Amino acid sequence: MPETLFKVDLTKPMEKQDVPGHNRWHPDIPAVVSVKPGDVFRIECKDWTDGQISNNDDPSDIEKVDLNIVHVLSGPIRVEGAEPGDILVVDILDIGALPGDEWGFTGIFSRENGGGFLTDHYPKAAKACWDIQGIYTSSRHIPGVRFAGITHPGLIGCAPSMELLQTWNKRERALVEKGGPPWKPAIPDLAALPNPEQAVLGTLAGSEFDRVAAEAARTVPPREHGGNCDIKNLSKGSKIYFPVYVDGANLSMGDIHFSQGDGEISFCGAIEMSGYIDLHVEIIKGGVEKYAMVNPIFKPGPVEPHYSEYLIFEGISVDEFSGEQYYLDAHVSYRNACLNAINYLKTFGFTGEQAYLLLSCAPVEGRISGIVDVPNACCTLALPTAIFEKDIVPT
Numbered sequence: 001m002p003e004t005l006f007k008v009d010l011t012k013p014m015e016k017q018d019v020p021g022h023n024r025w026h027p028d029i030p031a032v033v034s035v036k037p038g039d040v041f042r043i044e045c046k047d048w049t050d051g052q053i054s055n056n057d058d059p060s061d062i063e064k065v066d067l068n069i070v071h072v073l074s075g076p077i078r079v080e081g082a083e084p085g086d087i088l089v090v091d092i093l094d095i096g097a098l099p100g101d102e103w104g105f106t107g108i109f110s111r112e113n114g115g116g117f118l119t120d121h122y123p124k125a126a127k128a129c130w131d132i133q134g135i136y137t138s139s140r141h142i143p144g145v146r147f148a149g150i151t152h153p154g155l156i157g158c159a160p161s162m163e164l165l166q167t168w169n170k171r172e173r174a175l176v177e178k179g180g181p182p183w184k185p186a187i188p189d190l191a192a193l194p195n196p197e198q199a200v201l202g203t204l205a206g207s208e209f210d211r212v213a214a215e216a217a218r219t220v221p222p223r224e225h226g227g228n229c230d231i232k233n234l235s236k237g238s239k240i241y242f243p244v245y246v247d248g249a250n251l252s253m254g255d256i257h258f259s260q261g262d263g264e265i266s267f268c269g270a271i272e273m274s275g276y277i278d279l280h281v282e283i284i285k286g287g288v289e290k291y292a293m294v295n296p297i298f299k300p301g302p303v304e305p306h307y308s309e310y311l312i313f314e315g316i317s318v319d320e321f322s323g324e325q326y327y328l329d330a331h332v333s334y335r336n337a338c339l340n341a342i343n344y345l346k347t348f349g350f351t352g353e354q355a356y357l358l359l360s361c362a363p364v365e366g367r368i369s370g371i372v373d374v375p376n377a378c379c380t381l382a383l384p385t386a387i388f389e390k391d392i393v394p395t
């Protein structure tokens, strides 16, 4: 077993850990540990909510979750020799649940507290807890379904430079001031701007803490550095190429998902869990310019659940309430593909909430199938039929 360089005590919040991690992005959050290129090591992570959700049948913890605390991350990890303009190559050698904590949760956030992709249809909080047995999972809250996980960190990336951080803050603030597109529901907010409330910034204290807490970016969106990409295929065996912006790269990660469908649609949509990640790192000097890199690039690993039969639901960019036509809008089309799949599953005895939770966390494939045939974008959602105990194909 590789040496564990970041440990978590699941009975304590992140800020009370012996070595605390962080829940904001800022170049001045100090590294907690240093590694060399070529090193192999283990990092432990808490679940993204810092232990706010319990393994029970009561969704009131999901309803009341404090989103100022998310996402709690492990790191930053300094990689000796990494400089701005280099590529940090990260191999995810292994990833899994922590011993004694083999369970996860999927949530629908209430409209009043974050919402999700389909919050206009499913405005109330709901929760499904999942038992993890080796590579498989099943839930007492969604009977009739069992599948293999595609376990990955929802969130991983290097610290931004001060210049990049300021770019993020400026453009996200401008969006909030400008307002959203016509289909934008009132919830969730357009962007999560810097908020010092509940900030955890490693070992920073005093006036340095206050300054960094006021400037630091929230971890909610994916950005140039990767971050909260929620890409299910960053699983075991994958190799990720990250742009480096600060000396030492300062790599952080968390938000481990046992499984997730493309889009992670309910927002707390993966099977969220604590866990460990075994990593190997290397550096490609000057790689950012050499490969014209803006955002991370990755190679998926050779170990993923293998499903060969799917039932695929189509969606187009027409508003499901008003019937209004939108122009090549993949957001509206994917929403319709998801709603079509949910309404279909309801005819097999699932509740709408169960189907919504299932599409969020099961290994479903989402695609932009057509993006040029005016005025409709066509998105598809592919549901692996083998995850169901009974046959769900039309007869």
Ligand code: ZN
Binding pocket: 048, 154, 255, 256, 257, 269, 270, 272
């Ligand atoms: Zn997550």
